[in-house]
Amino acid sequence: MLSKYLRETMASRHKKIEQHPLQNELASGSISKERYAKYLQGLLSFHQEFEAALNEHADEAPLKGIIDPDYFMIERLEKDLGELGAAGRPAASGTNGLHHEKVENPLELLGILYVILGSKHGGKYMSKVLADKMGNGYHHYYLDPFDTKLGALWSKFVAEIDALPLSDEERDTVLKGSISAYDAFTQSSDFAMAS
Numbered sequence: 001m002l003s004k005y006l007r008e009t010m011a012s013r014h015k016k017i018e019q020h021p022l023q024n025e026l027a028s029g030s031i032s033k034e035r036y037a038k039y040l041q042g043l044l045s046f047h048q049e050f051e052a053a054l055n056e057h058a059d060e061a062p063l064k065g066i067i068d069p070d071y072f073m074i075e076r077l078e079k080d081l082g083e084l085g086a087a088g089r090p091a092a093s094g095t096n097g098l099h100h101e102k103v104e105n106p107l108e109l110l111g112i113l114y115v116i117l118g119s120k121h122g123g124k125y126m127s128k129v130l131a132d133k134m135g136n137g138y139h140h141y142y143l144d145p146f147d148t149k150l151g152a153l154w155s156k157f158v159a160e161i162d163a164l165p166l167s168d169e170e171r172d173t174v175l176k177g178s179i180s181a182y183d184a185f186t187q188s189s190d191f192a193m194a195s
């Protein structure tokens, strides 16, 4: 099954990013607003590239029938950046030294989406901690976009990707996309810590 393959193949990557200092600051709620905003700005440039490609290829296999409008994150990122007082800054792309290679292969795009949706498990927890620690009870939309719907949405997504009849080669193309997404999260985490 594709989901099991991705989870097992990337378990060491997940462990590593969970231990990243930036992720620790998010999970403990000790992060400054400036650093949190920097992290989200790095991710905004990644999502801008990714979502443009996803829109272009949404009607192609294996994305057709799987992509849901709810999977798009840019508006949530912008809302959170506004709350953090970081709205109106130049888009991170091109100004922050982060380079996200444009991905056009629908299988790779699916692999990226897997990591983005999967990351909401940890994000849901972080969102709660941040709502408490940062005061005002603000709901952190990027980290926890689906709220109580996460479990059902994730199960549905996993069932859909597990039902895809993929060759080993195609499966490894999905994995390639997932790895590039881990790299993007790592880069944005490094970028936010480097100040």
Ligand code: HEM
Pocket (backbone or CB within 6 Å): 006, 007, 010, 011, 014, 017, 018, 019, 023, 024, 027, 114, 115, 116, 117, 118, 119, 120, 121, 122, 123, 181, 182, 185
């Ligand atoms: C402190 C940081 C993090 C914590 C505590 C955390 C925790 C978790 C937890 C509890 C799950 C659910 C496992 C399950 O029920 O099957 C999960 C899944 C997942 N997380 Fe994270 N996470 C963190 C950061 C991240 C980041 C930054 C990414 C993105 C690169 C990520 C990607 C994923 C993915 C893809 C899954 C689903 C598949 C899997 O288990 O590998 N996580 N995470």
